Amino acid sequence: MPGGLRTDLYQLNMAASYLRRGMDADATFSLSIRDLPVHRGFLVAAGLEACLDAVERFGFDEEDLAFLQGLGFEPRALDAFRGLRFGGEIWAVPEGRIVAAGEPLVEVTAPIAQAQLLETLLLNTITLHVTLASKAARYRIAARGTDLVDFSFRRTHGLDAGLAAARCSAIVGFSATSNVEAARRFGLRVSGTMAHSFVEAFESEADAFRAYAEDHAGNVTFLVDTYDTLSGVRTAIRTIEQLNISRGLAIRLDSGDLGQLAREARELLDDAGLESVRIFASGGLDEHEVSDLVLAEAPIDAFGIGTQLGVSADAPYVDSIYKLVTYDGRPTMKLSSGKASMPGAKQVFRGDGFADTIGLREEDLPGERLLERVVANGRRLRAPDALLAMQDRFGSDLDALPERARMLAGPEPISAVVSAQLELLTEQARAAATRRSVTI
Amino acid sequence: MPGGLRTDLYQLNMAASYLRRGMDADATFSLSIRDLPVHRGFLVAAGLEACLDAVERFGFDEEDLAFLQGLGFEPRALDAFRGLRFGGEIWAVPEGRIVAAGEPLVEVTAPIAQAQLLETLLLNTITLHVTLASKAARYRIAARGTDLVDFSFRRTHGLDAGLAAARCSAIVGFSATSNVEAARRFGLRVSGTMAHSFVEAFESEADAFRAYAEDHAGNVTFLVDTYDTLSGVRTAIRTIEQLNISRGLAIRLDSGDLGQLAREARELLDDAGLESVRIFASGGLDEHEVSDLVLAEAPIDAFGIGTQLGVSADAPYVDSIYKLVTYDGRPTMKLSSGKASMPGAKQVFRGDGFADTIGLREEDLPGERLLERVVANGRRLRAPDALLAMQDRFGSDLDALPERARMLAGPEPISAVVSAQLELLTEQARAAATRRSVTI
Numbered sequence: 001m002p003g004g005l006r007t008d009l010y011q012l013n014m015a016a017s018y019l020r021r022g023m024d025a026d027a028t029f030s031l032s033i034r035d036l037p038v039h040r041g042f043l044v045a046a047g048l049e050a051c052l053d054a055v056e057r058f059g060f061d062e063e064d065l066a067f068l069q070g071l072g073f074e075p076r077a078l079d080a081f082r083g084l085r086f087g088g089e090i091w092a093v094p095e096g097r098i099v100a101a102g103e104p105l106v107e108v109t110a111p112i113a114q115a116q117l118l119e120t121l122l123l124n125t126i127t128l129h130v131t132l133a134s135k136a137a138r139y140r141i142a143a144r145g146t147d148l149v150d151f152s153f154r155r156t157h158g159l160d161a162g163l164a165a166a167r168c169s170a171i172v173g174f175s176a177t178s179n180v181e182a183a184r185r186f187g188l189r190v191s192g193t194m195a196h197s198f199v200e201a202f203e204s205e206a207d208a209f210r211a212y213a214e215d216h217a218g219n220v221t222f223l224v225d226t227y228d229t230l231s232g233v234r235t236a237i238r239t240i241e242q243l244n245i246s247r248g249l250a251i252r253l254d255s256g257d258l259g260q261l262a263r264e265a266r267e268l269l270d271d272a273g274l275e276s277v278r279i280f281a282s283g284g285l286d287e288h289e290v291s292d293l294v295l296a297e298a299p300i301d302a303f304g305i306g307t308q309l310g311v312s313a314d315a316p317y318v319d320s321i322y323k324l325v326t327y328d329g330r331p332t333m334k335l336s337s338g339k340a341s342m343p344g345a346k347q348v349f350r351g352d353g354f355a356d357t358i359g360l361r362e363e364d365l366p367g368e369r370l371l372e373r374v375v376a377n378g379r380r381l382r383a384p385d386a387l388l389a390m391q392d393r394f395g396s397d398l399d400a401l402p403e404r405a406r407m408l409a410g411p412e413p414i415s416a417v418v419s420a421q422l423e424l425l426t427e428q429a430r431a432a433a434t435r436r437s438v439t440i
Numbered sequence: 441m442p443g444g445l446r447t448d449l450y451q452l453n454m455a456a457s458y459l460r461r462g463m464d465a466d467a468t469f470s471l472s473i474r475d476l477p478v479h480r481g482f483l484v485a486a487g488l489e490a491c492l493d494a495v496e497r498f499g500f501d502e503e504d505l506a507f508l509q510g511l512g513f514e515p516r517a518l519d520a521f522r523g524l525r526f527g528g529e530i531w532a533v534p535e536g537r538i539v540a541a542g543e544p545l546v547e548v549t550a551p552i553a554q555a556q557l558l559e560t561l562l563l564n565t566i567t568l569h570v571t572l573a574s575k576a577a578r579y580r581i582a583a584r585g586t587d588l589v590d591f592s593f594r595r596t597h598g599l600d601a602g603l604a605a606a607r608c609s610a611i612v613g614f615s616a617t618s619n620v621e622a623a624r625r626f627g628l629r630v631s632g633t634m635a636h637s638f639v640e641a642f643e644s645e646a647d648a649f650r651a652y653a654e655d656h657a658g659n660v661t662f663l664v665d666t667y668d669t670l671s672g673v674r675t676a677i678r679t680i681e682q683l684n685i686s687r688g689l690a691i692r693l694d695s696g697d698l699g700q701l702a703r704e705a706r707e708l709l710d711d712a713g714l715e716s717v718r719i720f721a722s723g724g725l726d727e728h729e730v731s732d733l734v735l736a737e738a739p740i741d742a743f744g745i746g747t748q749l750g751v752s753a754d755a756p757y758v759d760s761i762y763k764l765v766t767y768d769g770r771p772t773m774k775l776s777s778g779k780a781s782m783p784g785a786k787q788v789f790r791g792d793g794f795a796d797t798i799g800l801r802e803e804d805l806p807g808e809r810l811l812e813r814v815v816a817n818g819r820r821l822r823a824p825d826a827l828l829a830m831q832d833r834f835g836s837d838l839d840a841l842p843e844r845a846r847m848l849a850g851p852e853p854i855s856a857v858v859s860a861q862l863e864l865l866t867e868q869a870r871a872a873a874t875r876r877s878v879t880i
Binding site for chain 1: 445446447448449450451452453454456457458460461463467469507511512552556559560561563564565567568571591593594595596597598599600601602604618619620621623624630631632633634635636637638639640641642643644645651652655656659665666667668669671672675694695696747750751752753756757760763764767772773774775776777778779873874875876877878
């Protein structure tokens with residue numbers, strides 16, 4: 001499906017006006033996150049590959065056009081939509097980079113109708129991925145090296161969001177996902193064992209454990225809390241002993257006081273000479289709980305992270321915007337109360353220690369340039385980005401991130417200053433915009 | 441795509457064990473929402489049609505099986521998956537009904553592997569729709585009859601979640617959506633006008649307004665806050681006067697003090713004899729802000745509702761579970777700390793004033809039965825449910841809902857009691873479960 005109707009009606013209304021009026025000059029739109037959610041010290045750029053896939057496919061098929069005709073779009077608008085493809089240029093921050101509020105993540109330059117029609121698609125996709133990657137990054141910080149596995153699929157906002165959660169958590173260093181389709185699509189390691197229902201379906205917990213261990217030799221995690229956790233641990237130990245198995249063994253705790261139960265389970269396992277059996281913990285954990293368990297040195301080898309990650313429960317969105325910054329060579333901005341934008345195509349120049357300056361793209365300021373040209377003339381300039389590259393970018397940025405911005409509560413966020421030239425252009429555009437609003 | 445891999449790995453692991461062991465007795469799984477989020481007085485049943493569509497399509501194609509082979513699934517498991525279709529029975533609460541925490545929303549009975557494999561799909565779909573419909577219902581209560589339009593698509597968790605937000609808000613009485621694809625798919629009214637970028641793309645606000653009014657005659661909403669809101673209102677008035685248009689006119693306020701600006705705008709419009717021009721307000725509104733504006737009698741004719749609805753920002757998930765309640769005729773339950781379940785296939789019996797009793801399905805208690813049999817032998821028992829029927833159910837239930845449960849803050853939630861027979865069965869199953877956990 002070309003996907004042209006996966007948008008808000010007003011994009012089509014505006015595009016129809018532009019096409020009808022021959023307004024085909026280039027526009028640049030800049031996508032950024034206006035403010036950080038509370039308790040976020042940074043954001044993680046993510047979602048670009050999904051955007052570029054959708055941009056390449058973007059268009060209208062005859063069914064789409066027939067529906068728009070029914071809505072009252074006139075024939076010449078439909079004709080203009082029929083052949084419409086994206087033929088412009090896109091600059092973007094590569095996925096996995098750590099960024100500050102206000103920094104452009106994606107900038108689109110194209111004839112204004114084309115660039116306008118991508119708004120909903122780009123905002124939706126970037127918002128979701130930045131939200132989830134930025135949340136997942138907090139678990140990475142909290143876990144301090146302990147393995148993390150994405151278990152969120154059952155409660156993400158739809159199946160697509162489940163794929164995004166698996167991918168975003170992989171970008172920031174999760175080691176596996178429970179989501180099989182995500183594993184296939186993105187080449188992730190997939191992880192999973194049994195549910196409580198499996199234990200209940202057998203005559204006894206022991207029967208269930210034995211059956212599972214026989215059927216899935218070499219990769220067996222016993223879920224021990226269906227009835228009584230420590231009793232379940234003992235049953236797991238007996239099962240291991242009776243079947244005389246040793247490879248790929250773990251137990252999973254999914255309820256109760258995970259720290260205390262992990263200690264008691266570890267002792268039971270060690271007493272039985274099963275030091276190599278890992279302890280896996282899950283159960284609605286947020287990043288603060290993970291941090292507390294790790295700091296308390298609970299003997300947990302891996303965490304399964306579900307709903308709190310999958311919906312970014314404490315901050316389920318970021319305040320993303322897609323703003324017109326130039327049209328036909330003229331800088332543009334809005335002055336709306338509390339929501340004013342800054343004009344001009346931009347670049348972020350990064351000095352050591354996240355000393356970021358947002359300047360104009362044409363400026364030549366010192367520092368690393370975060371935005372790269374990824375599409376020209378409607379075509380990608382390189383092969384799809386590899387997950388490994390995103391993981392490396394995130395890992396490097398996280399290592400360099402100031403401690404104060406990493407804090408899980410009350411962080412001091414990284415932030416960018418605005419270049420003198422951009423300040424000047426903003427003042428000029430503000431004055432011009434004020435003139436544009438004079439009542440006729 | 442059959443969608444068999446859109447699941448968590450453990451579902452496939454368990455199903456493989458069941459199939460290998462010839463465990464093909466019927467299981468019943470019960471899907472419910474364990475607890476209400478804070479400040480929720482009720483839930484709205486939703487998502488069933490999407491579930492039934494997916495259940496009908498459920499299966500594995502050869503590509504799916506090849507991927508599973510690569511994960512190490514053995515040939516006999518793959519053979520069993522190859523022909524697998526859902527052939528069981530589903531009972532469910534129809535969409536649009538208002539329900540309490542703990543009440544089963546969907547119950548699936550089938551050979552255990554089939555019923556287990558649907559878990560992730562059903563939980564994901566019902567969780568999303570119940571979350572969004574329950575949030576949207578709060579706006580319906582807050583608006584007290586004022587029109588509501590779904591503007592959430594740009595910030596929902598993916599494109600599918602955008603469709604769900606449009607559909608769920610329609611179920612509870614929103615009058616339109618900005619989401620064109622949702623309008624096509626679900627037969628909704630679609631609504632939209634211009635963005636700030638449109639105003640900025642023209643030499644002046646007046647030029648932009650005139651162009652839009654010429655291009656979209658009969659349905660024109662002027663977005664007046666790009667530069668200065670009241671100046672924008674005056675420009676809209678002049679445009680209307682100059683073009684001498686009168687049908688389908690509105691202005692939209694998207695920032696600032698909406699109540700105050702609406703009053704001032706109304707006065708300007710009325711002074712110009714434009715009493716029929718409607719005032720539309722938007723801008724990150726939550727249900728409390730809508731309620732305050734309505735109670736203050738701000739002259740707002742319609743609200744556009746975006747992100748706060750689209751991600752259910754204050755409560756982005758519900759605590760949904762899918763629990764095995766019988767296997768092979770035997771009641772089952774788990775005892776996990778704080779998460780114990782209740783055994784047996786169930787029914788909800790509703791007396792006047794939401795006097796709900798959760799009983800066993802086979803019981804004959806007084807009251808309306810909320811769960812209906814919707815699938816037998818793997819086939820739907822009737823045509824897809826109409827949106828109008830869902831809207832009627834919601835409207836009737838909302839009218840009957842006790843005032844204390846409707847409150848937007850600090851509600852006293854509706855709740856269900858448990859029948860004596862279900863209590864008894866739970867006690868018996870608890871005792872049996874305790875025996876099942878005895879360490880070997």
